[in-house]
Amino acid sequence: MSIDTVSHAETSPTTEQPFAALGLKPDEYQRIKDILNRRPTSSELAMYSVMWSEHCSYKSSKVHLRQFGVKAPKNDAMLVGIGENAGVVDIGDGWAVTFKVESHNHPSYVEPYQGAATGVGGIVRDIISMGARPVAVMDPLRFGDPSHPDTRRVVNGVVAGIGGYGNCLGLPNIGGEVVFDPSYQGNPLVNALCVGTMKHEDIHLAKATGIGNAVILYGARTGGDGIGGVSVLASETFDADGPAKRPSVQVGDPFMEKLLIECTLEVLHAGLVEGIQDLGGAGISCATSELASNGEGGMHVWLDRVLLRDSSLSPEEILMSESQERMCAVVTPDKVDAFMDVCTKWDVEAVVIGEVNASGRLTVDWHGERIVDVPPRSVAHDGPVYERPFARPAWLDARQADAPTADRLARPGSADEVRTTLLRMTAAPNLASKTWVTSQYDRYVMGNTVLAQPEDSGMIRVDEKTGRGVAVSTDCNARFAALDPYLGAQLAFAESYRNVATTGATPLAVTNCLNFGSPEDPGVMWQFERAVTGLADACLDMNTPVTGGNVSFYNQTGDIAIHPTPVVGVLGVIDNVAHRTPMAWTTPGDAIVLLGVTHDELAGSEWAHEIHSHLGGLPPVLDLNAERALAQVLIEGSQRRIIAAAHDIADGGLAQALVEMSLRARIGAHIAIPAGKDAFVQLWSESATRAVVVIAPASMSDFAELCARNNVPMTVIGSVVAEPTLTLSDVYSQEVSVSISELFEVSESVLPALFG
Amino acid sequence: MTARVGVITFPGSLDDKDAMRAVTIAGAQAVPLWHADKTLNNVDAVVLPGGFSYGDYLRCGAIARFAPVMEKLVDAALGGLPVLGICNGFQVLCESHLLPGALTRNDHLHFICRDQTLRMENNTSAWTTNFAIGQEIVIPLKNGEGGFVADERTLDELESEGRVIARYVGLNPNGSRRDIAGITNAAGNIVGLMPHPEHAVEELTGPTTDGLAFFTSVLSSLVTNGRIAV
Numbered sequence: 001m002s003i004d005t006v007s008h009a010e011t012s013p014t015t016e017q018p019f020a021a022l023g024l025k026p027d028e029y030q031r032i033k034d035i036l037n038r039r040p041t042s043s044e045l046a047m048y049s050v051m052w053s054e055h056c057s058y059k060s061s062k063v064h065l066r067q068f069g070v071k072a073p074k075n076d077a078m079l080v081g082i083g084e085n086a087g088v089v090d091i092g093d094g095w096a097v098t099f100k101v102e103s104h105n106h107p108s109y110v111e112p113y114q115g116a117a118t119g120v121g122g123i124v125r126d127i128i129s130m131g132a133r134p135v136a137v138m139d140p141l142r143f144g145d146p147s148h149p150d151t152r153r154v155v156n157g158v159v160a161g162i163g164g165y166g167n168c169l170g171l172p173n174i175g176g177e178v179v180f181d182p183s184y185q186g187n188p189l190v191n192a193l194c195v196g197t198m199k200h201e202d203i204h205l206a207k208a209t210g211i212g213n214a215v216i217l218y219g220a221r222t223g224g225d226g227i228g229g230v231s232v233l234a235s236e237t238f239d240a241d242g243p244a245k246r247p248s249v250q251v252g253d254p255f256m257e258k259l260l261i262e263c264t265l266e267v268l269h270a271g272l273v274e275g276i277q278d279l280g281g282a283g284i285s286c287a288t289s290e291l292a293s294n295g296e297g298g299m300h301v302w303l304d305r306v307l308l309r310d311s312s313l314s315p316e317e318i319l320m321s322e323s324q325e326r327m328c329a330v331v332t333p334d335k336v337d338a339f340m341d342v343c344t345k346w347d348v349e350a351v352v353i354g355e356v357n358a359s360g361r362l363t364v365d366w367h368g369e370r371i372v373d374v375p376p377r378s379v380a381h382d383g384p385v386y387e388r389p390f391a392r393p394a395w396l397d398a399r400q401a402d403a404p405t406a407d408r409l410a411r412p413g414s415a416d417e418v419r420t421t422l423l424r425m426t427a428a429p430n431l432a433s434k435t436w437v438t439s440q441y442d443r444y445v446m447g448n449t450v451l452a453q454p455e456d457s458g459m460i461r462v463d464e465k466t467g468r469g470v471a472v473s474t475d476c477n478a479r480f481a482a483l484d485p486y487l488g489a490q491l492a493f494a495e496s497y498r499n500v501a502t503t504g505a506t507p508l509a510v511t512n513c514l515n516f517g518s519p520e521d522p523g524v525m526w527q528f529e530r531a532v533t534g535l536a537d538a539c540l541d542m543n544t545p546v547t548g549g550n551v552s553f554y555n556q557t558g559d560i561a562i563h564p565t566p567v568v569g570v571l572g573v574i575d576n577v578a579h580r581t582p583m584a585w586t587t588p589g590d591a592i593v594l595l596g597v598t599h600d601e602l603a604g605s606e607w608a609h610e611i612h613s614h615l616g617g618l619p620p621v622l623d624l625n626a627e628r629a630l631a632q633v634l635i636e637g638s639q640r641r642i643i644a645a646a647h648d649i650a651d652g653g654l655a656q657a658l659v660e661m662s663l664r665a666r667i668g669a670h671i672a673i674p675a676g677k678d679a680f681v682q683l684w685s686e687s688a689t690r691a692v693v694v695i696a697p698a699s700m701s702d703f704a705e706l707c708a709r710n711n712v713p714m715t716v717i718g719s720v721v722a723e724p725t726l727t728l729s730d731v732y733s734q735e736v737s738v739s740i741s742e743l744f745e746v747s748e749s750v751l752p753a754l755f756g
Numbered sequence: 757m758t759a760r761v762g763v764i765t766f767p768g769s770l771d772d773k774d775a776m777r778a779v780t781i782a783g784a785q786a787v788p789l790w791h792a793d794k795t796l797n798n799v800d801a802v803v804l805p806g807g808f809s810y811g812d813y814l815r816c817g818a819i820a821r822f823a824p825v826m827e828k829l830v831d832a833a834l835g836g837l838p839v840l841g842i843c844n845g846f847q848v849l850c851e852s853h854l855l856p857g858a859l860t861r862n863d864h865l866h867f868i869c870r871d872q873t874l875r876m877e878n879n880t881s882a883w884t885t886n887f888a889i890g891q892e893i894v895i896p897l898k899n900g901e902g903g904f905v906a907d908e909r910t911l912d913e914l915e916s917e918g919r920v921i922a923r924y925v926g927l928n929p930n931g932s933r934r935d936i937a938g939i940t941n942a943a944g945n946i947v948g949l950m951p952h953p954e955h956a957v958e959e960l961t962g963p964t965t966d967g968l969a970f971f972t973s974v975l976s977s978l979v980t981n982g983r984i985a986v
Contacts, residue, residue: 163867167900168808170770255768255811347767440867444896444955444962445806447774461961464777578960 003315004042006370013039022049028384035378043364043371046316047379050282051289054553057383060519061551064529067536068546075545077508080203085126085278086196087547088203089509091573095462096200097470098130101140101193101513101569103552107249108190112157117165117252118226119192121324124169124257125278128264129327131204132196135446136460137166139176139192140474140513140567141437144185146429146754151180154188155755161252162192163440168254169261172449173441174458177474177567180429181609183482186557191513191550191567195472197462204268206277208295208330208356213274215291215299216336217284218343218350219260219326223309226250226283226322256325256348263346264327272339275330285319285379287328288354289362292376295330298359299376304367305353315366330356386519393523400483402616404602409612411680415734418679421611422736425684426659426743428610431652432750433663450577454660456499456648461577469577473499473570477651477686478563479604480619485527486534487619488604489566493538494627494688495650496570501631502646502691504581504638505572510539512549512568517561519553527564528553535566541624544570574638581638583647584664585694588722590644592669594654594715595630595707596690600681606651607684620688627689629710634691637706642699649690655683657692658726662740663747668725671718679731694720759784759975759984762799764829766791766820770807771842771954778954779803782971791823800984801838801882801974802829804845806898806952816859816901817847826852836983838882838974839946843899846938846948855941855948856914857906862899863931871963872897872929872951874937878921881940882977883947886969892925893966895956897937902930902950904939914939921947 009015019029022045032040032048040048054060069082079096080088086100104119120137127134139162144151166173176193208215226249267273275295277287284306292299303315313321331339336352343350362379364372402408412421425431434453443452450469451459457473475495481488497507512535517524539546555562574580585592602608603617637643645665649657662668673679695703707714721727724740761779763786765772776786787799796802809820820826826848833839833854841849849855862868873894876887887893906914911933914920922937930950938949953967978984 160866167867167898168768168770168811170807253811255808255813258768258770258808258811439869442867442869442898444869444898444952445770445774447771447777447955447958447961450960 003366003369003371006041006373009041010038015039017045019045022046023053024049028052031384036374041371043315043319044374046320047285047289047372050285050320051379052383056282056286058551059384060386060388060553061528062385063387064532067532071536071540072545073540073543075543078545078547079200082546082548084205085129087509088130089547089571091462091468091470093463093466093468094199095468096198096203097195097571098127098132099193099195099472099511099569099571100126100548101191101474101511101567102550103513103515104190104192105187105515105552105555108158109154109186109188111249112154113161114249114251116158116161116190118250118324119190120162120165121252121254121257122280123192123194125280125327127194127196128261129206129276129278130196131202131268132198133265134171134194134196134261135448136174136195136458137171137193138174138458138472138474141177142179142181142184142189142565144180144188145182146180148185152755158188158190159437159440165252165254167442169258170445172443172445174443174449174452174460175473178434178437181478181563183563187555187562189515189555189565193474193569195460195470202268204273204276206290206294207275208291208299210274210332210356211297211358212333213356214331214333214336214352215301215354215356216329216331216339216350217306217326217353218329218348220253220256220323221307221309221349222318222321223323224313224317224321227317227320250322250324252324259346259348260325260327263343263348267329267339267342270338270342272335273329273331277328279326279328281322283319283321283323289376289379291328291330292362293380295356298357298361299354300357301354301364303364305351307349307351315371388519388525389522390525390529391522392526399616400618404608404614404617409608409614413732415731415736418731419736419738422655422738423746425607425610425652425656426746427750428606429750429754430606431656433747434751435748436751436756450580451503451582454664455583456502459503459505459577459580467576467578469574471500471503471505471572471574474567475499476565476567477604478565479609479615481531481566482563482615483604483617483619485530485564487622488564489531489534490538490622491619491688492566492568493535494622495648496568497542497627498631498648498691500570500572501634502581502648504579504635505574506635507544507570507572507631509571510544510546510568512546512566514549514551515555515562515565515567516553517556521561524561531564531566535568538624542628579638579641581643581646583645583661585645585661585720586665587644587696588667588720589697590720591695591697591700591716592671592718592720593693593695594690594717595633595693595712597687597713598682598685598690599687601685601687605684605686620686622688629712630689630691632710633706633712637703642695642702643693644696645694647692649692650686653684653686659743661692662726663744666724666740668721668723668727668740669718670721670727670729673728673730674715674717759800759978760787760798762787762789762796762802764789764791764802764804764825766809766823768807768809768811769805771805771952774954775803775805775842778957778967778971781957782968782975784975789825791825793825794828796828796832800978804839804841804848806843806845809844809848816844817851820848821851830854833946836943836945838977840883840970841948842952842954843950846950849946849948854946855939856910857904859901860903860905861901862903867900868929869896869898870929873925874922874951875925876922878918878940881921881944881947883970883973884921885976886973894964895951895953895967896963897929897951899930899950902932904932904936904950906933917942922949
């Protein structure tokens, strides 16, 4: 095998190189030559191609993402901000929490099981590389039309992959989303979120400091899987008749990841590590260049020392491989033996592959020959930055003008029609029970799960002595974002914020996973810019900083992009998880109270989608001051123990909220549509900033005072009853009644019938 | 004197901390044991926790059986030491031939996590004395390979000797023969159970606290059998 060395590159400037096949543009290739003052070696070209990919370099999004930093609210809770593997926030009592969501969209379409499984694995390694113990995962998922024949393949593979990997790691899966929309047919979204906890003193960062320190690669051996995953797969649009991209998908080994978690936490807690980095996208290229670039000097790597699964791999392939379950640590020479002992204890293979030095260069040798000699920053941080053109898409005006007015879309106008609509909506795949999915995930492991799906947010006990805990929710109604990306992103944030507050936790920080089409389409780029701006503005207003996140572009097939889908995760803290607010009512006679105001807002609603396959108009208006006030009521009411149960109103409106509470409680309620209000609008409008709360008679005056003090409109709409029946009265002068068992049967049977 | 209950951690064990928490809540001292240990550290009883030991890659429990600590455990169990195997621990006990039968892939081929109703059918084993015969309990179940199988003669024997300790009520979640959720050996000191009592010991985190009685039972048994002093 002939090796393309640095000296060979210097003497062969005209050698043709396959930069385009590796995903680099001609001007990017020229830029590499300018940096090096020669052509890159094939190994250098491999490194630059993966590190300068859209997925790793954020070259199209960087100019917009800066807003999250520029507009970050001054918040003392922020311990580690954007730019590290994951942000870290202080939750009190010396505890810190790190959380982040990432996409694994493209591999999950090509190979659903492994794509989704390794998505979980990747985000978990991000969390452990901060020094935190992972304590929970959740997965916002989006699939195509549920009745399309290919959807079944993707759903089954993705759900089994998440379960197969996460269950074997021993991390409770506490929530997420399952959404169906034809816009995701060829581009399902598999986002994975992980939460980790640690004491403040255990926070670790990815940097290589200390001249002479050893660089240790440990975990699984390096194989030929996932080569070019970030560049060839995640940074290009799917092409209907292009080559199969299956070899670019990684293959996961959750057992190795479990050992890697325990081994990593043990070496970190024993004080054996100076800097640490996980290997995910771009593999060794990423880990070595980022560690070196964040450190103070340079780094030398003996690439032939890397333990291989396949001895025939070339150095270029080793540098690009995205084999899973690998980590890289920087260790002082006197602690290398102790580090290796811990690895042996956990049956984890480890080898010193490099050394930190003062050269200012990242150099790599292969059997004594120099194959890489680059400034590390030029690889890791100084990639191209694009100011991509963006423009409001021409079709948007027509779409916004096509509002779902009563004369445009037929609405139910009688009690019979309301009952029929109620059952149809209960059976809508987006609203129906997700038990078929969540029962394939372990939600109990670790014994700290206080709330999990279908509750408003997942809640984990962090400290067993004090009861301190965290709540996390992720949300996004992408149809709202398709109608108005600025407002849609804000509504996603508001819903997630509200979900956290509904369970009694105080929202503290934000992560996001921004899923969009091709950045080379000015219309998509406009959606992206608007969504980022909307989210950054809302986070500043609500004093919840963005601690990190992920951008996934190229979610499109041919010219058809997905709905812009800015998934927003909000993390909140609760002093004592024993005080959390559940969603189910328990006590007949308790009052059911609607908080907030309902307008005729059905654009982008689940009703318009499910009943009429309609998407048009403008999304619900959002008043962040009202949102803050509502959250204040929900949080203070929880702390003072005067709210018996609460549930956010979002997809499917008030009707769906009541159905979900009934199903969870297994006892019913009697609801009266407020006098003078249109029953249909009251039931299915998706006006923002609303919740249903359940108040015991003895707490009603305190609660009313709390609402009045915060200017939150409250309307008593009914009460909990012992009978297992949900009854709606004053529905066009008549009564609508559905038994909980009928609702249960309808709701539970949908996903098993489609995918079981 | 407080009973010392060991919990063995194999590579890939997941519910070891949960089992230790349950033991502690029951009032005993939880003693962590490591798969490579060559001693049981003078414990009075042992829990083999749930998880995916060695990734369950060959066959669930098949590799854990050969862990150094298992040699001591098998001897001690045959000598009367109370041993509870939960989920993966049950699989390890079957692979070690301390309990008959085997656990196979769920008949519906999916991993399943649900709150499962069980009917208790034995209150004489070391781990079930604090239950009433016929008592229904709800504890989490979570497994991918939880279908209990054995030949008809073994199943008849388990039934006739009262060694079926618990059965699934309502839905059979994994295709277990005769709805069997847990069994014991002839001496009654070794119990294998597919659902997870250690996840039902606190109001806050479990569907019930029904699981706690498995752990308090063994403390009662240890006293009754004179294995520990009061």
